[in-house]
Amino acid sequence: MDKSIDEAVADLGRDIGEYIRQQRNTAKISLRQLAKLAGVSNPYLSQIERGLRKPSAEILQQIAKGLRISAEALYVEAGILEQREGGALADAIVTAPDLTERQKQVLLDVYESFRRENTAGGAGNQTTAKADTTAGPAGGPTAHQNKPEE
Template sequence: MDKGVNQAVEAVADLGRDIGEYIRQQRNTAQISLRQLAKLAGVSNPYLSQIERGLRKPSAEILQQIAKGLRISAEALYVQAGILQERAGGAVVDAVLADHDLTERQKQVLLDVYETFRRENAMTRSAQGEHPAETEDTEE
């Protein structure tokens, strides 16, 4: 194989390890055992273990089942797996979308307000000559 093909194969392998590590971190944070998550997601224990170790790259459908078992948004897993581009807002958007106590309409309203605040703050920073990537944490 030529160098470009080798790099592409390694990049795909890295995605598998990245998504597996991300799933393991989310599982540990949720304090769910591998066996419990496998049952909740409707996949076999060995298959989930292989995903976490980066030996298997799960399909979007399997990622959706795992997300449901972890009670996180499938979108978060899709981004980690390289299926989707990360959306502005990151963790806040994920948290709103994952909240089972909110209706879809309430979630959309919250996300619209959040995005409005983000745009206003970006325009304010831009007008002050700051870089958009800077956060309020770095301001004095």
């Protein structure tokens, strides 16, 4: 039984390491650059990426800062936190490397408000929410987006 627990922990280490490597490659950052940005040694980061070491929450936070992604996304991947209720869309927002933390939070807040509205109001409000977020002709802005602010 202990062996299966050890194997599960090792799998988590490989999973988080692979996820960090994918995020690093997406951000076009070298291993050496990320190690410097995160304040960890190059060999240690390499061991994390290869699944040989399982980083602490503090190290994950430093790596997330270096990657300019949410530490929460790394915590979920590492099994420290459970996946947030918003599912894949919320995860995509949280891990988007080209958004600031403030932009991510605003998007998550708007998304959650739509979800609450649709849950509380029933099916009638779902149609309204969809109409407001659908792209206009040829992917252009919607009529909702063209309205001047009041």
